[in-house]
Amino acid sequence: MTGSGPQRIRAVRKRRKSQWRGFFYIAPAMALVIVFFVMPVLFTGWMSLHNWPLxxxxxWIGFANYTRMWNDSRFxxxxxxxxxxxxxVTIAIFAIAFPLAIFVERERRFVSTYRTIIFLPVVVGLATASLLWVWLANVDSGFFGPALRALGLVERSPNIMASFDTAxxxxxxxxVWKIAGFTMIILLTGLQAIPSELTEAARIDGAGRWQRFRHLTLPLMRKTIALALIVSVTGSILAFDQFYIMTSGGPQNKMISVVYYIFNQSFVSFNLGYGSALSIVLLAILVAISIVQLWLLRVGEER
Incomplete structure (x- = not known):
């Protein structure tokens, strides 16, 4: 009994020392998050409450920028x-990435080469990829026009970027060419985490490929699919480079994304306050979508 007090004090001190050590380890990461995320978001929110010209x-105008956007038909x-x-684009990416992940998950000859080839476009910057495809679609010196003529589908090279549908x-x-390889890697990680014993037991029980995929693979990959979905949806909502470089928002300004519109308001019209308000709303939309996706994931697991 007499020794229990000092032992308890030493245990408390040891625990506090461990906590401070852990805080010391995460302090640099916390500092980076605060400096490069929290403070800019707070400053953007402050700017959104002002008429802030370049x-x-x-x-100070309060919430006028937020009320303005509801009557902004272009926004x-x-x-x-x-x-x-x-x-x-999310449906298209998953429609390509999932079969590719299943294909490269099985051990076969040159499977490492297949994975490398599929993943190669991911290392190309999006701006660089956009410029590459602008050249490929060029009506005079591109690749698509001569290829269509060689196949006898057209008599002369079409201007692919001139109409909304083709552009x-x-x-x-x-x-899809640029991103599918990255999504494939995420899904491949989930496929490889499924115990082979479960798949073999299902096969022995007479379950076909579709039954194993529907009742075994998909449920066990729920978290992986949710991660890939969040990454794909977030990246798509923040799309800017491809529209700015490949079409400049055209034809007829029909390809202006939210980020592109924020860019125009902030750095073309020099209305930084209104652009900041649009940025805060976009951030709220992204957070809401992520929360809904994670909630649906949790509900699915409870079932």
Whole structure:
């Protein structure tokens, strides 16, 4: 009994020392997050409450920038286009990445080479990839026009980027080519984490490939799919480079994404306050979407 007091004190001191050591280890990461994320977000929120021109003094206007956006038809059009693009490109990426992940998950000859080839476009910067595809689609010196003529599909090289449908399809194909390899790696990690004993037991019990995929693979990959989905949706909502470089928002300004519109308001129209308000709203949308996706994941696990 007499020794229990000093022992308890030593245990408390040891625990506190361990806690301070842990805080010391995470302090650099916390500092980076505070300096490069928290403080910019807070400053952006402060700017959004002002009429903040690029040149001149800022003027406090409260929530006027936030009320303005509800009557901004161009912002609503950009929001609708971004939502449409996000749905289409996310479906396209998963439709390509999932079969590729299944293909390279099995041990076969040259499987490492296949993985490398599929992943190579990921290391190319998005701006560089956009410039590459601008050249490929060029009506005079590109690749697509001569290829279509050689196949006898057209008599002369078409201007692919001149119409919304063909330009949008070209951007979708470029993004899938660029991103599918990264999503494939995420899904491949989930596939390799599934115990082979479970798959073999299901096969012995007579479950076919589709049954194993539906009742075994998909449920066990729920978290991996959620991660890949969040990354894909977030990246699609923040799309900017491909629209700025490949179409400049055209044709007829029909390909202006939300980030592109924020860029125009902030650095073309020099209305930094309104651009900041749009940025805060976009951040809130991203957080809400991520929360909903994680909630759906948790509900699925409870079932």
């Amino acid at each position: 040149m001149g003094a800022a003027r 609503m059009a950009a929001l609708n286009f971004t939502a449409y693009y996000t749905v289409i 949008f399809a070209t951007i979708i194909v470029m993004v």
